[in-house]
Amino acid sequence: xxxxxxxxxxxxxxxxxxxxxxxxxxxxxxxxxxxxxxxxxxxxxxxxxxxxxxxxxxxxxxxxxxxxxxxxxxxxxxxxxxxxxxxxxxxxxxxxxxxxxxxxxxxxxxxxxxxxxxxxxxxxxxxxxxxxxxxxxxxxxxxxxxxxxxxxxxxxxxxxxxxxxxxxxxxxxxxxxxxxxxxxxxxxxxxxxxxxxxxxxxxxxxxxxxxxxxxxxx
Amino acid sequence: xxxxxxxxxxxxxxxxxxxxxxxxxxxxxxxxxxxxxxxxxxxxxxxxxxxxxxxxxxxxxxxxxxxxxxxxxxxxxxxxxxxxxxxxxxxxxxxxxxxxxxxxxxxxxxxxxxxxxxxxxxxxxxxxxxxxxxxxxxxxxxxxxxxxxxxxxxxxxxxxxxxxxxxxxxxxxxxxxxxxxxxxxxxxxxxxxxxxxxxxxxxxxxxxxxxxxxxxxx
DNA sequence: TTTACTACTATTGTATACAATTATATGTTA
DNA sequence: TAACATATAATTGTATACAATAGTAGTAAA
Numbered sequence: 001x002x003x004x005x006x007x008x009x010x011x012x013x014x015x016x017x018x019x020x021x022x023x024x025x026x027x028x029x030x031x032x033x034x035x036x037x038x039x040x041x042x043x044x045x046x047x048x049x050x051x052x053x054x055x056x057x058x059x060x061x062x063x064x065x066x067x068x069x070x071x072x073x074x075x076x077x078x079x080x081x082x083x084x085x086x087x088x089x090x091x092x093x094x095x096x097x098x099x100x101x102x103x104x105x106x107x108x109x110x111x112x113x114x115x116x117x118x119x120x121x122x123x124x125x126x127x128x129x130x131x132x133x134x135x136x137x138x139x140x141x142x143x144x145x146x147x148x149x150x151x152x153x154x155x156x157x158x159x160x161x162x163x164x165x166x167x168x169x170x171x172x173x174x175x176x177x178x179x180x181x182x183x184x185x186x187x188x189x190x191x192x193x194x195x196x197x198x199x200x201x202x203x204x205x206x207x208x209x210x211x212x213x214x215x216x217x218x
Numbered sequence: 219x220x221x222x223x224x225x226x227x228x229x230x231x232x233x234x235x236x237x238x239x240x241x242x243x244x245x246x247x248x249x250x251x252x253x254x255x256x257x258x259x260x261x262x263x264x265x266x267x268x269x270x271x272x273x274x275x276x277x278x279x280x281x282x283x284x285x286x287x288x289x290x291x292x293x294x295x296x297x298x299x300x301x302x303x304x305x306x307x308x309x310x311x312x313x314x315x316x317x318x319x320x321x322x323x324x325x326x327x328x329x330x331x332x333x334x335x336x337x338x339x340x341x342x343x344x345x346x347x348x349x350x351x352x353x354x355x356x357x358x359x360x361x362x363x364x365x366x367x368x369x370x371x372x373x374x375x376x377x378x379x380x381x382x383x384x385x386x387x388x389x390x391x392x393x394x395x396x397x398x399x400x401x402x403x404x405x406x407x408x409x410x411x412x413x414x415x416x417x418x419x420x421x422x423x424x425x426x427x428x429x430x431x432x433x434x435x436x
Numbered sequence: 437t438t439t440a441c442t443a444c445t446a447t448t449g450t451a452t453a454c455a456a457t458t459a460t461a462t463g464t465t466a
Numbered sequence: 467t468a469a470c471a472t473a474t475a476a477t478t479g480t481a482t483a484c485a486a487t488a489g490t491a492g493t494a495a496a
Contacts, residue, residue, distance in 0.1 A: 004281060005281065006281055006478090006479065006480090007479080007480075008269060008479090031446090031447070031448090032447080032448075033446095033447080041480080041481085042480055042481040042482070043448090043481085043482090044262065044265075044479080044480055044481065044482090045479080045480070045481095047262075047266060047448090047449090048265060048266055048269045051226060051266045051269050051270055052269055052270070052273055055270055055273050055274075056273075057362055057363055057366055063222060063223065063224055063448085063449085063487090064447080064448055064449075064486080064487050064488060065447085065448080065487090065488070065489095066447070066448070066488095070362075076361065076362075076363070079312075079361050079363070079364070080363065082308065083305070083308065083363070083364060086304040086305070086307075086308060087301070087304070089304075090300065090301065090304060094297075094435075097435065143294065143297050144275055144288075144294075145275055145294070145297070145298065145301070146297070146301060148275055149367075217312075217315065224448090224449065224450090225449080225450075226449090226450095249476090249477070249478090250477080250478075251476090251477080259450080259451085260450055260451040260452070261451085261452090261478090262449080262450055262451065262452090263449080263450070263451095265478090265479090281457090281478085281479085282456080282457050282458060282477085282478055282479075283457090283458070283459095283477090283478080284458095284477070284478070
């Protein structure tokens with residue numbers, strides 16, 4: 001558990017991961033006492049965690065009855081890629097208008113680090129910079145709501161991808177991701193919203209396909 | 219308070235409204251005890267409500283320090299209209315693909331009721347059907363996440379509009395809204411995604427302008 | 437057997453009690 | 467006075483206790 005954070009937050013994070021990784025059956029009942037025993041905590045923080053899970057739509061709480069897991073279907077995951085795509089486009093547009101020079105430099109730095117680690121063969125650190133690159137664009141959009149939602153989408157799609165024993169992103173894929181990031185970076189540096197929207201759209205559509213959710217409705 | 223629901227949910231709803239209506243200063247500290255005294259409840263449900271407010275980005279909780287109100291700036295509200303617009307478009311697209319005949323009829327029914335109440339001069343009931351019309355489209359998109367987010371956006375923008383002593387939507391505005399809804403309904407009935415996206419976009423841009431957030435960045 | 441009622445158990449909802457941390461006030465020293 | 471240290475109070479974090487509701491088993495009557 002992350003030290004310093006309240007138990008409620010730590011329990012929320014753990015349970016969210018369990019649900020997203022499919023470790024709990026759809027419709028399964030979560031009794032508070034069971035979670036208390038598992039983590040050796042009292043019901044107070046567990047209840048707070050449950051409320052957060054409900055707000056995220058991962059469990060359904062029925063008053064006086066209990067909390068039930070609400071799983072994700074493949075279609076839901078495919079949909080989430082589309083929802084993320086629209087907001088990534090929005091974040092890019094606002095970043096073009098609102099980012100500071102310093103923020104642009106941070107983004108460029110994240111790109112270069114990802115390039116470095118990719119060519120070095122360190123796919124874990126390259127992945128970290130991949131995530132970081134996107135998060136810096138969210139930050140540069142200067143909108144907290146959008147940033148919060150996109151951050152959670154990124155986390156969700158990351159867990160889905162790692163789910164089901166699917167291998168980590170392939171070497172060749174990483175080169176493709178890198179190429180797409182370079183196009184996004186160029187568009188930002190040129191403050192070229194038109195091109196940027198096109199490449200961000202392409203990037204997210206590719207990532208949906210890479211994750212195996214291509215053939216659903218697009 | 220809504221009977222049947224847990225106190226935590228009722229307190230969350232009340233505090234959310236207080237914050238969105240601007241009844242609390244930006245940065246103001248919310249002590250748990252104060253809320254307990256105000257609503258005559260114990261700290262347990264208050265803390266659960268605080269967690270929900272934090273998740274929505276309406277307060278910031280600093281461990282061992284307390285909860286502080288995070289207000290909305292005009293720019294944030296303008297942004298939210300843009301975020302809502304993109305998801306309304308997505309909901310429309312998915313509704314065109316996924317709605318049942320029964321759902322289409324419910325939507326048509328809501329439109330006709332709004333038309334009836336508007337011409338009868340009952341703007342309150344007309345407003346209710348306005349909201350209902352949109353919510354039925356969310357439902358017809360068959361995506362719970364999207365539905366949940368759009369429902370909350372609708373609530374947010376509604377409170378912002380009612381804020382600051384601004385008059386209820388004008389008579390002439392209601393006619394305009396009605397006209398736009400009829401175009402959305404027609405597009406749904408024809409399952410014409412291309413036209414529908416255009417009219418939904420127009421509808422949301424108009425509503426942003428009607429609410430007074432037109433001149434921010436669009 | 438089926439239904440309805442009762443008693444009991446399990447679980448959730450809420451309040452309170454205790455622990456840990458932070459803020460405030462007081463006093464001391466340079 | 468200003469800076470620091472210490473004691474005290476206030477507030478949050480967590481655990482437990484009590485209340486209310488829902489589920490279950492068992493029994494009796496039809």
